[in-house]
Amino acid sequence: MEQYLGIDVGGTNVKMGIVDATDGRISNFYSHDTASWRKSGHFVERLGDAIALQLLEHPHVKRTGIGVPGLITRDRSTLIEITAIPEIDGIRIIPELSTRFPGHTFYLENDANAAALGEYYFGEEKLPEDYIFVTLGTGIGGAAIIDKKVFKGGGGNAMEPGHVPSRHGRVLERNIGKVELLHMANEMRAAYKGETQLPKDGTISTTGLVAAAAENDELAMRVFDEMGAMLGDGLVAMIRILDITTILIGGGISASFDFIMPSVKRQLDYWLTPHYLKNLVVKRATLANDAGLLGAASLCFE
Known part of the structure; x- marks a missing residue:
């Protein structure tokens, strides 16, 4: 072997x-x-x-x-x-x-x-030879595999999705990177008047967010809805530029996958034409740690 x-x-x-x-x-x-x-x-x-x-x-x-x-x-x-x-x-x-x-x-x-x-x-599922890979973690990383090879771009360092323009005058990873996601969650918690299991003292963690969302906590779901919408907008740009319709999501924050997908899908459905949507597959990466x-x-x- x-x-x-x-x-x-x-x-x-x-x-x-x-x-x-x-x-x-x-x-x-x-x-x-x-x-x-x-x-x-x-x-x-x-x-x-x-x-x-x-x-x-x-x-x-x-x-x-x-x-x-x-x-x-x-x-x-x-x-x-x-x-x-x-x-x-x-x-x-x-x-x-x-x-x-x-x-x-x-x-x-x-x-x-x-x-x-x-x-x-080495992944658990058979993949096509062309796909986009996005990692959600401290930063937002990414890659494109085309014909089973890494897409390098002109200078060798293509595919930095975390640095594409996003909302609020910031690049994507300054909106939904781990630190920024928790900052957004704590800001939303401070303004929230309803009931939630998320703490109000500025100590919300990603683990706590996922756990709360798993119990249908409304505020946690709102946080992930906002995160997913911004990620979805970024994915639209990548899909249209690269003409690739298989997307893998990995990284430490990918535990939020099920909770961000509704708003990711909402943005994809809004911006993409039927030609792209009929072949679109967005799923979690499998190799984890x-x-x-x-x-x-x-x-x-x-």
């Missing part, structure tokens, strides 16, 4: 593991806190040390995929702007690792793009 090494570089942790190419089973999982590698001043060297241990134990593995949270060059060799780990900006990471590990092939991609591709190869690591490993299929 062919296996790949998948590496998910995050602002909090770097996760890696050996991934079976046929079924996505992860073994030899390893996680290291990002902060200590940053403080060392030799982040890529420490990453290389961790890779060396994995390859020592699995010498048959010849391909490694790496997902990073930020901008990379179009040729997928160099880190441009990794906001969570600025110390590694400008590093030609693929040439460095290829020199250290001759005979081994490395693949680099933005983490949202990698997670999107992972859904094709393994999306980053499996996504990184999926780069090795390229």
